[in-house]
Amino acid sequence: xxxxxxxxxxxxxxxxxxxxxxxxxxxxxxxxxxxxxxxxxxxxxxxxxxxxxxxxxxxxxxxxxxxxxxxxxxxxxxxxxxxxxxxxxxxxxxxxxxxxxxxxxxxxxxxxxx
Amino acid sequence: xxxxxxxxxxxxxxxxxxxxxxxxxxxxxxxxxxxxxxxxxxxxxxxxxxxxxxxxxxxxxxxxxxxxxxxxxxxxxxxxxxxxxxxxxxxxxxxxxxxxxxxxxxxxxxxxxxxxx
Numbered sequence: 001x002x003x004x005x006x007x008x009x010x011x012x013x014x015x016x017x018x019x020x021x022x023x024x025x026x027x028x029x030x031x032x033x034x035x036x037x038x039x040x041x042x043x044x045x046x047x048x049x050x051x052x053x054x055x056x057x058x059x060x061x062x063x064x065x066x067x068x069x070x071x072x073x074x075x076x077x078x079x080x081x082x083x084x085x086x087x088x089x090x091x092x093x094x095x096x097x098x099x100x101x102x103x104x105x106x107x108x109x110x111x112x113x114x
Numbered sequence: 115x116x117x118x119x120x121x122x123x124x125x126x127x128x129x130x131x132x133x134x135x136x137x138x139x140x141x142x143x144x145x146x147x148x149x150x151x152x153x154x155x156x157x158x159x160x161x162x163x164x165x166x167x168x169x170x171x172x173x174x175x176x177x178x179x180x181x182x183x184x185x186x187x188x189x190x191x192x193x194x195x196x197x198x199x200x201x202x203x204x205x206x207x208x209x210x211x212x213x214x215x216x217x218x219x220x221x222x223x224x225x226x227x228x229x230x231x
Contacts, residue, residue: 043159044221
């Protein structure tokens with residue numbers, strides 16, 4: 001079956017622009033996670049959805065970051081008024097449930113802010 | 115807060131040889147899960163192996179096995195019969211089994227593994 005799909009694969013934006021990153025999880029997966037990965041580093045947690053409910057947004061670095069999953073499937077991560085420090089790879093992962101369920105990752109979106 | 119430490123930024127191994135990647139973690143939880151993920155240059159994070167903390171038996175997946183030492187909070191990955199396709203960045207990751215973590219992963223800094231022909 002299809003894996004986690006993320007689009008676009010690459011995004012270049014000018015500082016101050018708004019961007020939207022899309023994640024299409026594996027069908028039937030209840031849990032959806034967003035991570036931010038700086039170059040050469042391990043991913044860091046941003047936010048978590050259980051179906052359409054955003055249960056944890058403790059990792060979002062500022063109020064410029066916003067995520068939604070309105071119908072419990074596709075999710076969008078939006079960054080407003082982008083800054084150079086937002087440049088990173090944004091990874092989406094989905095899993096059947098919580099706890100120790102294995103997470104399946106997409107290919108990520110590489111965001112570059114000029 | 116949980117922390118995961120990978121002390122080897124880079125490792126190399128000859129094809130067909132065995133290599134061990136190290137990982138230590140810190141937590142006050144008694145029940146949790148540990149993972150090794152592989153990230154090749156294509157960027158997709160691929161699950162290699164998973165260990166449940168309450169299981170004493172070390173997990174194995176074909177050429178991949180772990181040495182889980184709960185008291186020492188150590189979780190190393192052994193790759194046997196290394197292949198060129200094993201070249202990648204390897205991440206150790208932790209999640210607790212309940213509470214309000216919801217399964218979010220805490221990752222180490224990663225180890226770049228290069229397999230030489």
